Amino acid sequence: MTKRYISIWFRHLLTDWYLRKHPDAGDFPLVFSTQQRGRQLIHATSRTAENAGIYCGMAVADAKAIYPNLIITPYTPEQELHLLTALGQWCIRYSPVVAIDPPDGLLIDASGCAHLWGGEQTYLAEITLKLKAYGYDVRTAMADTIGTAWAVSRYDSDTMIIPGGHERKALRPLPPAALRLEDTLLTKLQQLGFHKIEDFIHLPLNALKRRFGPSFILRLKQALGAEREDLLPLGIPPVYEERLSSMEPIKTAKAITIALTNLLDVICLKLQQEGKGIRTATLICYRIDDQVVQITIGTNGASNNTPHLLKLFELKIPSLAPGPGIDLFILQASLVEDVLSEQEKIWSSTGSADNNITKLLDRIESKIGTGSIKRYQPVAHYWPELSIQPFTSPNDHQQVNAPRPEKLLPTPLPIEVTAPIPDYPPMLFRFLGQLHEIKKADGPERIEREWWLDDGEHRDYYVVEDAAGRRYWIFRLGHYAVNQAQWFIHGFFA
Amino acid sequence: MSMLTNKAEVIKRLQQDILHLQGFKSKNSEENLLGLGPVEAAFPNGIFATGAIHEFVSQGSEETAATFGFVSAILSKLMTDSRPCIWVCPSRSLFPLALKKFNIEPAKLIFIETATDAESLWVMEEALKCDGMAAVIGEIPRVSFSQSRRLQLAVEKSKVTGFLLRAVKTQNMLASIAKWHIAPVPSLSPDGIPGVGFSQWQVELLKVRNGKPGSWKVAWMPDGFKVMAMQGNELIQPEIGSGAAWPDKTAMPALQNPVILQGFPESTSQVG
Numbered sequence: 001m002t003k004r005y006i007s008i009w010f011r012h013l014l015t016d017w018y019l020r021k022h023p024d025a026g027d028f029p030l031v032f033s034t035q036q037r038g039r040q041l042i043h044a045t046s047r048t049a050e051n052a053g054i055y056c057g058m059a060v061a062d063a064k065a066i067y068p069n070l071i072i073t074p075y076t077p078e079q080e081l082h083l084l085t086a087l088g089q090w091c092i093r094y095s096p097v098v099a100i101d102p103p104d105g106l107l108i109d110a111s112g113c114a115h116l117w118g119g120e121q122t123y124l125a126e127i128t129l130k131l132k133a134y135g136y137d138v139r140t141a142m143a144d145t146i147g148t149a150w151a152v153s154r155y156d157s158d159t160m161i162i163p164g165g166h167e168r169k170a171l172r173p174l175p176p177a178a179l180r181l182e183d184t185l186l187t188k189l190q191q192l193g194f195h196k197i198e199d200f201i202h203l204p205l206n207a208l209k210r211r212f213g214p215s216f217i218l219r220l221k222q223a224l225g226a227e228r229e230d231l232l233p234l235g236i237p238p239v240y241e242e243r244l245s246s247m248e249p250i251k252t253a254k255a256i257t258i259a260l261t262n263l264l265d266v267i268c269l270k271l272q273q274e275g276k277g278i279r280t281a282t283l284i285c286y287r288i289d290d291q292v293v294q295i296t297i298g299t300n301g302a303s304n305n306t307p308h309l310l311k312l313f314e315l316k317i318p319s320l321a322p323g324p325g326i327d328l329f330i331l332q333a334s335l336v337e338d339v340l341s342e343q344e345k346i347w348s349s350t351g352s353a354d355n356n357i358t359k360l361l362d363r364i365e366s367k368i369g370t371g372s373i374k375r376y377q378p379v380a381h382y383w384p385e386l387s388i389q390p391f392t393s394p395n396d397h398q399q400v401n402a403p404r405p406e407k408l409l410p411t412p413l414p415i416e417v418t419a420p421i422p423d424y425p426p427m428l429f430r431f432l433g434q435l436h437e438i439k440k441a442d443g444p445e446r447i448e449r450e451w452w453l454d455d456g457e458h459r460d461y462y463v464v465e466d467a468a469g470r471r472y473w474i475f476r477l478g479h480y481a482v483n484q485a486q487w488f489i490h491g492f493f494a
Numbered sequence: 495m496s497m498l499t500n501k502a503e504v505i506k507r508l509q510q511d512i513l514h515l516q517g518f519k520s521k522n523s524e525e526n527l528l529g530l531g532p533v534e535a536a537f538p539n540g541i542f543a544t545g546a547i548h549e550f551v552s553q554g555s556e557e558t559a560a561t562f563g564f565v566s567a568i569l570s571k572l573m574t575d576s577r578p579c580i581w582v583c584p585s586r587s588l589f590p591l592a593l594k595k596f597n598i599e600p601a602k603l604i605f606i607e608t609a610t611d612a613e614s615l616w617v618m619e620e621a622l623k624c625d626g627m628a629a630v631i632g633e634i635p636r637v638s639f640s641q642s643r644r645l646q647l648a649v650e651k652s653k654v655t656g657f658l659l660r661a662v663k664t665q666n667m668l669a670s671i672a673k674w675h676i677a678p679v680p681s682l683s684p685d686g687i688p689g690v691g692f693s694q695w696q697v698e699l700l701k702v703r704n705g706k707p708g709s710w711k712v713a714w715m716p717d718g719f720k721v722m723a724m725q726g727n728e729l730i731q732p733e734i735g736s737g738a739a740w741p742d743k744t745a746m747p748a749l750q751n752p753v754i755l756q757g758f759p760e761s762t763s764q765v766g
Contacts, residue, residue: 408589494563
C-alpha cells in the first residue's frame with residue numbers, strides 16, 4: 001500500500017494560541033519575546049504584527065518603535081512542544097499515527113484513512129477547516145513522502161494534494177529551503193545560484209554528494225521517496241485492542257459483564273493463537289455524556305484464559321460509574337507476555353498447583369490492591385533492618401549464620417540495663433516497667449553500621465533468656481562508656 | 495447379638511468417616527506427621543490434623559514470638575514439595591530471617607498485608623480454597639464464630655491447613671478443630687553448655703475436637719521436635735545427640751569477682 005502523509009504547518013502557532021486563549025486581545029499586533037545576550041528579541045509574531053513589518057529576530061525595542069501598541073508576551077522555552085503535542089493528540093481522531101514536527105508543524109500518516117472521510121479532498125479540507133475554526137492559521141499538504149508534504153505545505157500556497165508519483169514535479173518550482181536543509185547548505189546553494197530545486201534536481205547525485213555532503217542527498221531522496229523516512233508517533237497504538245459498541249446505552253453490571261466477556265473472548269482467541277497472555281489490561285468505557293471511565297487489572301503471570309481474566313475484572317466492575325449509560329467499550333491489553341505453553345507444564349508436577357496460586361494472587365491483588373503481596377529474601381547486609389529485601393529473583397545470598405528473632409521490632413526500644421563491664425551480657429534489664437533477671441545469655445554479636453549508608457555507632461547484640469524462659473534480642477549501642485551506655489531491645493525469640 | 499456388633503461396627507465406621515471429613519487423618523503408619531509424639535497422640539487417631547483450622551492464642555510479644563516459632567516449626571513439616579504458604583496479617587511482624595532455623599526458605603512464605611479484618615478473612619478464605627497451598631496463617635484479631643465456620647468449610651474441601659493467630663484478650667468461641675496456647679519456657683541446654691539453648695515451649699492444647707487436651711514441654715532442635723516425656727510430675731529429658739551442635743556457642747566468659755556494674759541507680763556497684 002502506498003503511504004500518504006499530511007504535513008500541517010502552523011504559521012503563527014504561539015500567537016494563534018495566545019489569541020485563542022485571550023479573545024479580548026483583538027487585532028493588535030502580538031509578539032513573543034525572549035532574552036538573548038541581554039537583549040529582548042522577538043521569537044514569534046502574529047499575522048497582524050507580520051503585516052506591520054515586524055519579523056522574528058528583531059529587537060523588541062525596534063518593533064516598539066514601529067508599533068507602540070505592540071502586545072509583548074514572554075516566551076517560555078519548549079512552549080511549542082507542549083502545544084504541538086496537545087494538537088497532535090487532538091489529531092489522533094484523523095489517524096492513529098501522528099507525529100510532532102517541531103518547531104511549528106505536525107505530520108500525520110494518513111495511509112488508508114482518507115476514504116473514511118470520502119476522499120483526500122474532503123479529508124484534508126476537514127482537518128484544515130477544523131484547525132482554522134480554532135483560530136490556527138494553518139497550511140496543509142498531502143503527498144506520498146513526508147519531505148514533499150512538508151515542502152508543499154510551507155512553500156506552495158496553491159496546491160494541497162500531490163498525487164502519487166508527482167513529487168519531482170511538485171518540488172521543481174520550490175526554493176531549496178523546502179528540502180529541510182541546514183542553513184550553511186542553503187547559503188552555499190544561494191551563492192552558487194541555485195534558487196530553485198529545478199536548478200539542481202537533474203544533476204547527477206554523485207556530483208551533488210561530493211559538493212554538498214550526504215545529508216543533502218538524504219533529504220533530497222527522502223522528498224522524492226527514494227529513501228525511507230519514519231515517524232515517531234505520539235501515542236503508540238496498542239496492538240491488542242478490541243472495540244464493542246452497543247446500540248443502547250448500557251447501565252447494569254450484568255450487561256457490562258456480558259460486553260466484557262465478548263471482548264475478552266475475541267482478544268483471548270487472538271492471544272492464544274500467538275502464544276501470548278495478558279499482564280495488564282484496561283477496559284475503557286465511553287459514556288453517552290462524553291465521560292470516560294476505565295478499570296485496569298494486572299496479573300502475576302501472563303494469562304489468556306477468559307474466565308480467569310473475567311474474574312479479575314468482576315472484582316472491579318462495581319467501581320465503574322456507568323452514569324447515564326455506556327455506548328462504547330474498548331478493551332486494551334497494554335502489556336502482554338509469552339505464555340508458557342501447556343506442553344511445558346506436563347514436565348513439572350506442581351504445574352497446576354502453581355497455576356492455581358498465580359490465579360489466587362491475581363485475585364488478591366486486584367481485590368486489595370497492588371503492593372499488598374510481599375515476599376522476602378535475605379540480602380547482603382548485616383544490619384538487621386536492612387537484611388531483608390522484597391523478593392525479585394532468586395539470589396544466592398546466604399544469610400548470616402547467627403540467630404535472628406522471630407519477632408523483630410521495627411524500631412528498637414530503649415531499656416534500662418544492669419551489666420557488668422566491659423562486654424559481659426547484662427544481668428538485669430527493665431522493659432515496659434517489668435524487671436527481667438537474665439539467666440542465660442549469648443553474645444555479643446557485633447554488627448557494624450554500614451558507613452557508606454549511614455553513620456552512627458555499632459551495635460553489640462546479645463541473645464538473653466530471663467528466669468521465666470522468655471528470650472529477647474537486646475543490644476548496646478556503641479562502646480561501653482561510664483553511665484552512658486545505651487541499651488535497646490530489638491526482638492523476641494521463640 | 496450379631497446385630498449389635500454390626501451396629502457397633504457401623505457406628506465406628508461412621509465415626510471414622512466423620513473424623514476424616516473434619517480433617518483428621520486415619521492413622522496408616524506408626525510414624526506421626528510432625529514428630530510431636532505425645533502431642534499428636536492427643537488428636538483422634540493419634541495424628542496431627544491437617545486440612546483443618548487450628549487456633550492459637552497468645553498474650554504479649556514473648557508469647558507471640560513463641561507462637562510464631564511453634565507454627566513455623568509445624569510449617570517446616572507441612573511445606574514439602576516446595577509448596578508455598580500464605581501469611582495474612584495487618585502488618586508483618588514475623589522476621590523472615592528467623593525461618594532459617596526451621597529450614598524454611600524465606601521466599602516460600604507469601605505475606606499479604608491487609609487493611610481490615612474483613613479483607614484478612616476474605617484473603618484467608620480464598621487462600622484456604624486454593625489446593626496448591628501448604629498452609630495459610632492468619633493473624634486476625636477479630637473473627638466471629640460464623641466467619642470461622644466459613645474458614646473451616648473452605649479447608650474441608652481443599653485439605654489445606656489453616657492457622658488462626660489471635661490475642662488472648664479478643665478470643666471468643668471459634669469453629670476450630672484445636673486451640674493451642676504456646677508460652678516460652680527456659681531453653682534446653684544439652685550437656686550444660688552455657689548460653690541460650692534450643693527454644694523450648696510449654697505447648698498447651700486447650701481444646702481438641704474428639705481428642706484429649708493436654709500440656710507438654712516441646713523443644714525445637716535442628717532435627718525436629720523433642721517432646722519432653724512426662725512421668726508423674728517429673729520431666730525426663732531425652733538424650734540429645736552430640737551432633738546437635740546448633741546454635742554455635744562461644745562460651746560465655748565466667749564473671750570475675752568483683753565486677754563493676756553499670757545501670758540502675760538502686761543496684762549496688764559491686765556484686766559478690
